[in-house]
Amino acid sequence: MDPTLTVLLYASLAAAAGALGALPLLVRGRLPVVGIGWANALAAGLMLGAAYALLVVGVDRVTLSGAAGALLGIGFVYWTHWVSGTAELDLNRLEETSETYGYKVLLIGAYHSAAEGIAIGVAMAVDVPFGIFMALAIAVHNIPEGTVLCSILASRGVRHRDAAGLAVATNVSQVLLAVVTFAIVAATPSLFPWVLGFAAGALVYLVMAELLPECYRQAGPTSIALVTIVAMGIVVLLSSQGM
Numbered sequence: 001m002d003p004t005l006t007v008l009l010y011a012s013l014a015a016a017a018g019a020l021g022a023l024p025l026l027v028r029g030r031l032p033v034v035g036i037g038w039a040n041a042l043a044a045g046l047m048l049g050a051a052y053a054l055l056v057v058g059v060d061r062v063t064l065s066g067a068a069g070a071l072l073g074i075g076f077v078y079w080t081h082w083v084s085g086t087a088e089l090d091l092n093r094l095e096e097t098s099e100t101y102g103y104k105v106l107l108i109g110a111y112h113s114a115a116e117g118i119a120i121g122v123a124m125a126v127d128v129p130f131g132i133f134m135a136l137a138i139a140v141h142n143i144p145e146g147t148v149l150c151s152i153l154a155s156r157g158v159r160h161r162d163a164a165g166l167a168v169a170t171n172v173s174q175v176l177l178a179v180v181t182f183a184i185v186a187a188t189p190s191l192f193p194w195v196l197g198f199a200a201g202a203l204v205y206l207v208m209a210e211l212l213p214e215c216y217r218q219a220g221p222t223s224i225a226l227v228t229i230v231a232m233g234i235v236v237l238l239s240s241q242g243m
């Protein structure tokens with residue numbers, strides 16, 4: 001298959017996996033707050049594992065330009081939070097009634113997914129098997145992130161199937177950025193260390209600044225730390241098997 005189509009296919013599958021996040025709501029009706037915390041911790045751990053895998057692959061090719069790229073990635077996420085007015089927004093509030101809260105959660109989800117699309121695209125530029133591994137890791141992580149988003153939307157009166165559709169819609173930026181990143185890095189290989197650093201920096205910053213802070217309040221530090229570490233460890237183990 002043409003490599004760009006491979007990126008498109010796997011990034012699209014990863015994006016679509018977000019809809020599966022609505023399943024726990026169909027089974028249980030409504031998730032307890034502690035479940036929201038665990039879902040975010042699971043997603044956070046998978047993202048840390050993905051960032052680790054990127055750094056291991058790039059460690060002998062990425063030097064100062066990679067570090068500079070990481071700073072840009074962190075700056076990008078910070079900028080998306082600032083420009084959308086979500087820097088200090090608690091992203092998991094189920095009882096929030098303000099009208100703007102719903103669209104801000106969708107907006108921040110779209111920015112969040114964009115950074116992960118860059119991770120898929122640059123991993124595909126390393127080689128296709130690693131790119132597929134990255135897309136699958138992001139796909140699995142899109143499920144708990146979809147659960148969190150669907151829970152927030154359902155608490156605002158959105159039907160479950162519409163919430164599932166919106167969970168996929170926020171991942172469209174992931175598909176777009178995966179394809180664009182792959183095309184740019186394939187055409188300009190000298191950008192590889194920058195883009196790899198960018199993706200890893202953005203992933204780690206998203207975990208630290210966006211996902212984990214609220215988790216600790218929702219489920220307590222011990223269980224959140226354990227879920228995050230186990231999820232990260234699974235990705236680390238699987239990635240080292242394939243390398």
Ligand SMILES: [Zn+2]
Nearest residue numbers: 043047112145
């Ligand atoms: Zn994520």
